[in-house]
Amino acid sequence: MTPPRLSSPPTAARVEPGSFRDPGNRIFHLDGQVLRGLDRRAAEDWQALAGSDFLPALIAAGKVCGTEPVDRSSLSLGDDDRWHTVLRHERIPFVSYPYEWSFGMLRDAALLHLEILAAALEAGFSTKDGSAYNLQWRGAAPVFIDIGSFEPAREGEPWAGYRQFCQTLLYPLMIQAHLGLDFQPWLRSRIDGVEPGQMRRLLGGTRRFSAGALKHVHLHDAMQTRHAAASTGAVREELRDAGFSRDLVLAGVRGMEKLVRRLDWQPPTSHWESYRETCTYSDSDARGKQRFVAAALAGGRSRPELVLDLGANDGDYSRLAARHAAYVIAVESDPAVVERLYQRLRVDGERRILPLVMDLADPSPGGGWRGVERAPFATRAGAEVVLALAVVHHLAVGRNVPLAEIVDWLVGFLAGAGTDGRLVVEFVHPEDPMARRLLANKPAGLFPDYRRDEFERLLAGRCEITAREELPSGTRTLYVGTPRG
Incomplete structure (x- = not known):
């Protein structure tokens, strides 16, 4: 079949900064399209993969992102002689990272990764790596995106992605399931995940008998130490001589799947779960707020x-x-709250709402090589509408962020939205019981500028205020602002 031609004239594409680690693959962005350049060897792997039965079934089921070859003659990808074949991928609505996911999200991503690997092994293929970054989300449904990771399986060789899978998926799950610690800071602090030696120290003593710890932590670390001076080729030859086979790899994958399913974490009771009941909204306040937000969402062109x-x-x-938009990013700082939200969205089969764990006073920064391999949240999160409901007082009073900076930060998300961008924001007055509770924990007079008139002045300086409503309680005001210029 002749690949379809792209409709755009020859245009230089933008290289994805995080796609350099596999020399045979490179991701490009061009006019809203996501393209993958393959060198000659990777193109041969793609041809074999495209002729298989397992990949089309996974794509049709939505478990692997949609992919098709395109005619590269209309493209300028740089290093043109290097890229033998170009693929076009389905565009994922929003790129997120594993340290922004809840426990259940990470576990479901791990299970999908293993399901896809098992299907590949049965069809004579494997994957080069096992990174959590190979997965993204359509709402509450994970999807595998790294088509370039597939390669024909070689008899007698182990799964090349085992270590990455442990470090970026299995170990973080173990940290939360066995130790009760949030895994997100561990993944955020190091792009390659948690090292076996570090994990071994965490699961020492009687904890070494926790599910999966002896085999995938202690034995893994011991084997890694034993073979530290050996070449990869020598280790593979030793395994082949010992009778290692693809059937053993598949059995190991099946065992890993059982282990991941056993790992569990029940969200503890959280203050934020009952926040809606304790944040002093009367029934009339709640109804008025919902009407105002619905009108703001429906009010664009x-x-x-x-x-x-x-x-x-x-x-x-x-x-x-989600009733008014194509896609919604639901950001919340409490992992327990996000976990419960994810589980509800998952049961509902929701594909338009992506829940993320993130402290808004410390959002995800750039990471990896040169700080751009993983993009900051602010770079990824350009939107047409921003909802900042019952947030400003927590940032301003709870975290000491100046009001002016909060307004600038919120409006900044709308930088590319043009005149149809809308900020829907709630200001909680100093006399509101929730604001008073926060202020009671601070030295008197620390926040002289935390006033409604000052907030409104700052908002009007950055936005045209197109709607304003004070809730019946008289201690909270809602605004819709459209960025100026």
């Missing part, structure tokens, strides 16, 4: 492609936003 719900809590306003 076109349907928003992306809505950010910052401080999403239980996701009620994210669900409201």
